[in-house]
Amino acid sequence: MSEYLSGYSVSKLLKGYERREFSPVDVIQDAFKAIDAQQPLNAFCLVDRQLGLDMALASEKRWREGRPQGLLDGIPVAIKDTCTVKGWPTRFGSLTQGSAGSAEEDQPIVARMRESGAIFFCKTSTPEFAWKGITDSRLTGVTRNPWLRDRTPGGSSGGSAVAVAVGAAPLATGADGGGSIRIPAGFTGIYGLKPTAGLVPSYPSPLGTMAVVGPLSRNVHDAALMLEVISQGDARDSFSVPARNLSYVEALNAGIKGMRIGLSLDLGFGCTDPEVAEAVLGAADCFRSMGAVVDVVELDLRDMREAFQVLWAVGFTEILGRLPKRELHKVEPELRSQMDIAGRLSGMDVQHARRMCRVLSARLQNTFESHDLLMTPTTPVTAFEAGLLTPDSSRFPNWWDWTPYTWPFNMSRNPAASCPCGFSGEGLPIGLQLVGRWFDEETVLRASHAFEQARPFPLAR
Template sequence: MDDLADLPATDLVAAYRSKAVSPVEATEAAFDRIARFDAEVNAFCLIDEEEALRQARDSESRWNRGTPAGALDGVPTSIKDLLLTQGWPTLRGSRLSNPDQDWNEDAPSVARLREAGAVLIGKTTTPEFGWKGVTDNPLTGATTNAWNETRTSGGSSGGSASAVALGMGQLSVGTDGGGSVRIPAAFSGIVGMKPTYGAIPLYPSSPFGTLAHAGPMTRTVEDAALMMDVLCGFDARDWSALRPPTESYRARLNDGIDGLRIGYSRDFGYAEVDPDVAASVEQAARVLAGLGARIDEVDPGFDDPRGAYHVLWFAGAAKVLDGYDPERWSEVDPALLDVADAGRQMSAMDVLAANQVRADLGRRMGAFHETYDLLITPTVPIGAFEVAAETPAGRGLTRWTEWTPFTYPFNLTQQPAISVPCGLTRDGMPIGLQLVGPRHSDALVLRAAAAYAAAAPFGVPPMGDDAGRPGATAG
C-alpha cells in the first residue's frame, strides 16, 4: 500500500474509477509517510488523521456509487498555513496568532478543493506570515529538505514542498509573493506553479497586495494542470479575480512545443549563477530545442528590480505587524521585525516610484513576448543550503531576495511561471528550471513544462529509499 503514496493524483483518480484502489487506502498511505518522515522534515504544523479518514470514507462511498464530487475526489491534499481552512486554525507560523477563535471560513482555494472532493490531511509550515524564502518560524521551528535533512526546504511554501516530495499527500496549495511556490519546488525536486495574478482567487487579500499568488505544488505537471482546473474556480470574495478559463488546462497539455520561440537567459545579465545550476539549465534548453522549439540565448533587457520589490514587500511586512499589539513584537522573528521597520520608513512617493518600476518591467516583458512565446531561466541560481538560515553562509548576503533574482520579477509583472526539476547539484540537491510566459498564457506554460518533464524525467528523494522507492535520478 505504501506505493500508493507515490502515485500521481491523475493515476489515483483513475484507480478510484476502476475500483482498483480506495481513497481510504490512499489516505492511509499518506499518513504512513507522515509517520515515517515528518519528524525529520517538520513539514506539517497540523495533522488531522481522523477527519481526513472520514473524508476518505465519504469519497469511497461516492466512488462506489459512481458519483464523484469532482476531479480531485479522494486525493490526499495539504494546505499551506497561510490559507484559511474551516475547522482548523490558521496561525501563519506566528506566536501572535490567536488559535482560540472561530475558524469557520475557507479560503477560495480550500473551498474549491472541498467541492472537488479532495481529502484534506493537514496544514503545512511557513515562515512567519510567509515573509521570506526559507521556512522556519518562532512557532514551529525549521522545516528541512526532503533530500537532505541538514538543508533548507526553501520557502515560504517549504512545508508543502517537503510534504509533496516525500509522498505525504499527492498535492498541496502554496502561496507565492516573490517565489514562495517556485523556490521550494526547485530546492525539493517537485513542480510548483505561480499562475497569472488573479487566476486563483485569494481571500482575505494579502497584506503584500498584488504581489501575492496562490499556486499548485505537485510531483507532476499533469497534476499541476489538474489542480489548476479546480483552483481557478470563481470566488466573489476576491475583487481582482480573473474569469475562470473556458477550457481545461489538461485539454492541450500534451500538444508539444514544436515551433515555439523560447528565449533562454542564463543570468538576466546581472545575476550570479552556480556553475552546476547553469550547466543543468543549459542542458534543459538543449532538451527543449530537441523537442522542436527555437531557442535563442537572450536576456529580457531589464535592470534588477530588487529595490522596487523591497519597497512593496517591506511595506507589506509593516502592514502585517501593525495589526498586532507592539508589546508582543518581541515574540516575532527578529529579521521580520527589521524588514517591517524598514517598511515603516517607506513613503507614498516611494511606493509610487516602485510601481513605476513595476510598470516599466511589465512593459519590457510585454515587448519581449512579442518575439518570444516563453522565457526560460534557472528557478534559483544556487542549490539548497543549510537549514534555518535566511541566506547561504560565506556569500556575504543579507536578505533572501539576494539569492532569488529569477523569481520576484515575475511577481511584479504578474506573469505565470513554473518550476520543474532539471538536474542535481554536485552535492546531490535538486535544481529547478523556470518557464515564464506572458500574462494569461498559463496553459502554454503548463504545456511546455509537460513536454520538458516527459523528455527529462526526474526521480524521488533518496530519503525514500527505505520505503522501497527508487533512488534519485535526473533526466
C-alpha cells in the same frame, strides 16, 4: 514510484478508485504513514486524522456508488498554513497566532477543492507570515529537505513542497509573493506553478497582485488538473478574473515544435552557480531537440531590486501593523525589521515602486512579442544549510538576493513554473523556471509537460 499510495499521481489514484483496486481510505491511511515516517523533516504543523478519515470515507462511498463528486474526489491535498480551512486554526508560523481559533470559512482555493471532493488532512509548515524564502519559525522550528536533511527545502511553501516530495500527498497548496512556490519546488525536485495574478482568487491577500496561490505537485498533469479546479473567480478578491473554463489538461500534449523560448541565465544581474547554469543549458538543449527554438535574450532587471524591497517592507508592515503592540516582541527580529524599513519610506517611494512594476511588465512585453516563453534558472544556487536565511551573507545579504529570478515575475504578474532539470554534485535538485505571457498558463504547462516527458522528474529517495 512512491512506496505510499498517497504519493501516486492523481490520475493513477482516480483510475484505482474507479477500478476498485484501492480506496480513498487506503490512500489516506498511507498518507498518515508517510507523515509519521517523515517527522524529522518537520513539514507538518497540523495533522487531523479524524477529518482525513471522515472525508476519505465519504469519498469511498461516492466512488462505490459510481458518483464521484468532482475532478479531485478522494485526492489528499496538503494545505499550507497561510490558507484558511473551515474548522482549523491558521497560525502563519507565528507565535503571535499560537492561540488562533478555528476558521469560520474556507479560503477560495480550499472551497473549490472541497467542492471537487478533495481530502484535507494536514497543514504544512511556513516561515512567520510566509515572509522569506526558507521555512523555519519560532513556532514550528526548522523544516528540512528530503534530499539532504541538513539542507533547507526553501520557502515559504517549504512544508507543502516536502509533503509532496515524500509522497504524503500528490498535491499541495502554495502561496507565492516572491518565489514561495517555485523556490521550494526547485529545492525539493517537484513541480510548482505560480499562476498569473488574478487567475486563482486569493482572499485575503495583503500583498495585492504580488502574492498568488497555486499548486505544488509531483508532475505537470496533476498541477494542470488542480489549476482547472481552483481557477474560478471570487468577488472577494478585487483582482480575481472570471472563470475562463479552460481545460489545462487537454492542452498538455500539443507539443512544442516551433515554440520560441528566450533563455537568460542571470536576468542581467544574478550570479548563477556553474553547475546550475550547466543544468539549465542542458535543459535548453533538450527543448531544442524537441523542436523548440531557444535563443539567448538580453534582459537587465537589476533596477527592480529596490522596488521589490519597498513593496515587501510595506506589505509585511501592514500585516504586522494589525497585531497588538504587546505581541510584536514575539515576531522574529528580521521580519520585525521590515517595519523599520517601511517607516523610513515616503508615499512617493511606494508609488515609485508600484510604477516600477508597470515598467517591468512593459519591458517583459518586448521579450514576449518575439518569444512564447522565457527560460531561467529557478534559483542561482541549490539548497543550502537549513536554518540559514542566506547561503552566503557576503554574496547574498538577504533572501531576495539569492532569489533574483523569481520575485521579478511577482512584480510583473506573469505565470511562472519550476521544473526539476538536474542535480548538483551533492545530489541536490536543480530547478528550471519557465515564464509565460499573462494568462497563458497553457503554454507554460505544455512546455513543462513536454520537458517532463523527455526528462522524467526524479522523486525524493
